[in-house]
Amino acid sequence: MTRIIAIANQKGGVGKTTSAINISAALATIGQSVLLIDLDPQANATSGVSVEPQDATIYECLMEGKLIESAILPTCIHGNNIIPSKGDLVGAEIEISNMVDRETILKTVVGEIQGYDFVIIDCPPAFGLLTINALVAASALIVPVQCEYYAMEGLGRLMGNVDRIRDSFNSALDLQGIVLTMYDSRINLSRQVESEIRGFFKEKVFQTVIPRNVALAEAPSHGKPVMSYNAASSGAKAYLDLAKEILANGKES
Amino acid sequence: MTRIIAIANQKGGVGKTTSAINISAALATIGQSVLLIDLDPQANATSGVSVEPQDATIYECLMEGKLIESAILPTCIHGNNIIPSKGDLVGAEIEISNMVDRETILKTVVGEIQGYDFVIIDCPPAFGLLTINALVAASALIVPVQCEYYAMEGLGRLMGNVDRIRDSFNSALDLQGIVLTMYDSRINLSRQVESEIRGFFKEKVFQTVIPRNVALAEAPSHGKPVMSYNAASSGAKAYLDLAKEILANGKES
Ligand SMILES: Nc1ncnc2c1ncn2[C@@H]1O[C@H](COP(=O)(O)OP(=O)(O)OP(=O)(O)O)[C@@H](O)[C@H]1O
Ligand SMILES: Nc1ncnc2c1ncn2[C@@H]1O[C@H](COP(=O)(O)OP(=O)(O)OP(=O)(O)O)[C@@H](O)[C@H]1O
């Protein structure tokens, strides 16, 4: 049973792409077969693993009916493939808004995918039709939250939107967890935000916390997930721990 | 002649809101009268200066024809007022896309504003109709760029989009400047990104660089611009320098 996980948060710069790339890579290094889908017109996940789109991207699969198999490309990590994105996807949001099945287009496309343990979907920083499509197609959601004020403030609204998607389109959508990112133990604000979020969301917050770690910011400029760029870094270790926690959580359901 | 400046970048988390709030506050502390418009459905600029919307927000001015005067509220800094935002604005993007004058709605509303030296517009992390409206209404654009790889990578695409807006809707749109944010001199990546961006964009990059400074991350949780929260911080000094540079640049035109 393929686990389809959307990585979403309308707040910008909280570590969605960094989490999508490194959760995918870490799951693959512990033996899972993983397909990463870049659903952001910025195409950061695509360039972050230095993949050049070939015949098709997610745009052609959504808008031109191209077979998903024709868009799948390998990454430098065995067992981790990607469906790339491109800038034209920004136009798709308006094009999709005029379609009858505007919330379920991605679900239909993802339904064709065979032979993966995980599908991980990186979302843009907005609660628009691309993110809505990801939440309708997904069986679970992971929400990265930077340990700062604005990211924390937006969480309530995000959860309200997720509830509406669950009620209208996808009753099976499960909050896999909130992951705290860019945590700096030297800064009071990080500790305050962590205790507020854990106090409110309790067991829905992953035990693993992703530290602020320069290797995570440097890795994309080398086109590699952090475990290929610097496996000994605290960032690589944290995403490996997170992948193990995600794998263990799944066993229960 | 009111200078209308849009603060835009589709990359998330680069410091758009932090720059919009603190440029506005700093300009007011050096004697300018400034109106800040929060054009992001996340409404971070609104909560960042602890303002509670009253009769109207930018949503009612755009979508229900409410007079802009009825939405203007004071902030804690004399000479700096704000037009707040709210979450409903997220629906406006789709509603606006079906209107005839979909790119110029904000320009019409902003045309009613009297008696300010500056209007500063905070944009959401997308190149959608809200950001396009801000660029059509503005006389100049400031682009905050975090000193990291993904933010730098997205700049070329942003400039291409800005050129298209200038050609089709607003020939007077001037790139006021690129401001480097969250600069950490201890990190190679920051220095590399700075030298690449200065090498490419030359005099279009502000001399003032905004350092990574925890006071800038803490100030929003106190609902204040950084110069009210901690005027002695490096973040407050940097935004004061930037405001002086913006003021000086304007004299030439
Ligand atoms: N734990 C971390 N430590 C240090 N830097 C990080 C960390 N996580 C992410 N970064 C860096 O912070 C920036 C923002 O992260 P990222 O781009 O992954 O966020 P995002 O939520 O995907 O952004 P967007 O909203 O634009 O899609 C990037 O430059 C990234 O390299
Ligand atoms: N120079 C700085 N030093 C330290 N922290 C900063 C700095 N500038 C911004 N921040 C913090 O980084 C985070 C991102 O900044 P901000 O929200 O202003 O970016 P944005 O571009 O407006 O994000 P969005 O794309 O979601 O609108 C916030 O938590 C903010 O407090």
Ligand SMILES: [Mg+2]
């Ligand atoms: Mg991203």
Ligand SMILES: [Mg+2]
């Ligand atoms: Mg913002």
